[in-house]
Amino acid sequence: MIFAVMVALLVTMVLALVRAFMGPGLYNRILAINTFGTKTVLFVAVAGFLFGRPEFLDIGILYALVNFVATVAVLRLTHLQDPWSGTEGGEAG
Amino acid sequence: MSLLDHDPTGVASAQNRRRKSTVRLLRTAPLPAVFWLLLSGRYEPLTLALGTLSVAAVCWLTWRAGLAHQSLRLAFVLRLPRYFLWLSGQVLVSAYGVARKVWSPRLVLRPVVESTPAADLPELSQVVYANSITLTPGTLSLDVDEDAIKVHSLEQAGVEELRQGRMLSRARRTEARG
Amino acid sequence: MSVIEVLSGVLLAAGALALVSGGVGLLRFPDFYTRTHAASVTDPAGAGLILIGLLLRVDAWDTAVRLLIILLFLTLTSPTATHILAHAARRDGVPMWQEGDRRR
Incomplete structure (x- = not known):
C-alpha cells in the first residue's frame, strides 16, 4: 500500500511540475511549486516508512517550514510592497 | 489591534508596560521550548543550553516582529x-x-x-x-x-x-x- | 491483518486518490483561482489522509509525534500560503475566469 502511495505522489509531483513549466504567469508557477513542495514533504515521510528509517521525518519537518518560508519570500520579492500591509510594526498599529 | 491595552502616559505606566511586555515575551516561550524538547530527545547540558539559546532567539524574534501580544489561552x-x-x-x-x-x-x-x-x-x-x-x-x-x-x-x-x-x-x- | 492495518490501508488509498485528483485538477482547471481549489484538495485533505494513515502503523512514540508535527505544520502553513498567494494575485489583477471564457 505504501508503495502505491509513493507512485501516486510521484505522479502528482510530475503533474505539478508540468503546471509549473506551462505557467502561464507567475502565480500559477508559484502555486505549482508550493504544491510540489508539500508533496516533497509527504514523499520524504513516506520514503522514511518504505525504507524503515523514521529519521527522515525530521527532514520532512524542516522541509515543510522551508517550503512555506520560501513561498512567502518569493511573493515578497516579486511584490515589493509587503503582503501584510497594515500589520507592519505590530505594537505601533 | 483592539487587543492592545493602552495605559495612560507616565513613568509608572511605562514601567508597567515594560513589565507587561516581558510577561508576554515569557508567555511565548513554552511553545518553542516544548517543541524543542519533543524533537531533540537528548538531555545533556550542552544540548539543553543550545536549546535555551534558540528558544530565547525565537522569543526575541517574535517580540521584534511585534507578534508577542498574541498569546494562546x-x-x-x-x-x-x-x-x-x-x-x-x-x-x-x-x-x-x-x-x-x-x-x-x-x-x-x-x-x-x-x-x-x-x-x-x-x-x-x-x-x-x-x-x-x-x-x-x-x-x-x-x-x-x-x-x-x-x-x-x-x-x-x-x-x-x-x-x-x-x-x-x-x-x-x-x-x-x- | 488487523483492523488497524486495514483502516490505515483505506486511509492511504483515499489519500493517494486525493493527491492524484488534485494534480489532475491542477492541470485541468481553467484559471489560477480555480487551480488553488484543486491544490487545496491535495494539501490538507490528501496530506492529512496519508499522514494519519502512516500514523496508524507507527510503533514508536517519537515517530508519531514527528508525524503529528508535520501534519500540524502543513495544516497551518498551507491555507496561509494559499491566502497570501490569492490575495497578491487579486491585487495584481489576475483575471478571474467566468463560465464560457477561454481557458488560460
Whole structure:
C-alpha cells in the first residue's frame, strides 16, 4: 500500500511540475511549486516508512517550514510592497 | 489591534508596560521550548543550553516582529481539537466534491466571488475562520476586512453554505472567553 | 491483518486518490483561482489522509509525534500560503475566469 502511495505522489509531483513549466504567469508557477513542495514533504515521510528509517521525518519537518518560508519570500520579492500591509510594526498599529 | 491595552502616559505606566511586555515575551516561550524538547530527545547540558539559546532567539524574534501580544489561552487550546475534528470532516466532504468535479468528463465550473459576513470577530477567531475557509477545498478567502471576508468559491453553493454560518459560529465558540 | 492495518490501508488509498485528483485538477482547471481549489484538495485533505494513515502503523512514540508535527505544520502553513498567494494575485489583477471564457 505504501508503495502505491509513493507512485501516486510521484505522479502528482510530475503533474505539478508540468503546471509549473506551462505557467502561464507567475502565480500559477508559484502555486505549482508550493504544491510540489508539500508533496516533497509527504514523499520524504513516506520514503522514511518504505525504507524503515523514521529519521527522515525530521527532514520532512524542516522541509515543510522551508517550503512555506520560501513561498512567502518569493511573493515578497516579486511584490515589493509587503503582503501584510497594515500589520507592519505590530505594537505601533 | 483592539487587543492592545493602552495605559495612560507616565513613568509608572511605562514601567508597567515594560513589565507587561516581558510577561508576554515569557508567555511565548513554552511553545518553542516544548517543541524543542519533543524533537531533540537528548538531555545533556550542552544540548539543553543550545536549546535555551534558540528558544530565547525565537522569543526575541517574535517580540521584534511585534507578534508577542498574541498569546494562546489555555481554554482555546483545549477547545481546538474538537474544532479540528469537525473541520477535517468538512474538509473531507468538500474535497470529495471538488475531486468529483475534477474527474467529470465535462468541466462544470461556475466560480463566484462574494463576501460573507464576519462581523464582530476577535482577531484570533477571524484568523481561524479565514484559514478554515481556505482550508476547505472549494472555497478560498481572498480578502479579510473588518466585518466581511471576500470568498472565491467554485460554485454558488459554497458561499451559501458559509452564509448559513455554521463554521462561523463554531469558530466563534472556539475562542469564546470562559 | 488487523483492523488497524486495514483502516490505515483505506486511509492511504483515499489519500493517494486525493493527491492524484488534485494534480489532475491542477492541470485541468481553467484559471489560477480555480487551480488553488484543486491544490487545496491535495494539501490538507490528501496530506492529512496519508499522514494519519502512516500514523496508524507507527510503533514508536517519537515517530508519531514527528508525524503529528508535520501534519500540524502543513495544516497551518498551507491555507496561509494559499491566502497570501490569492490575495497578491487579486491585487495584481489576475483575471478571474467566468463560465464560457477561454481557458488560460
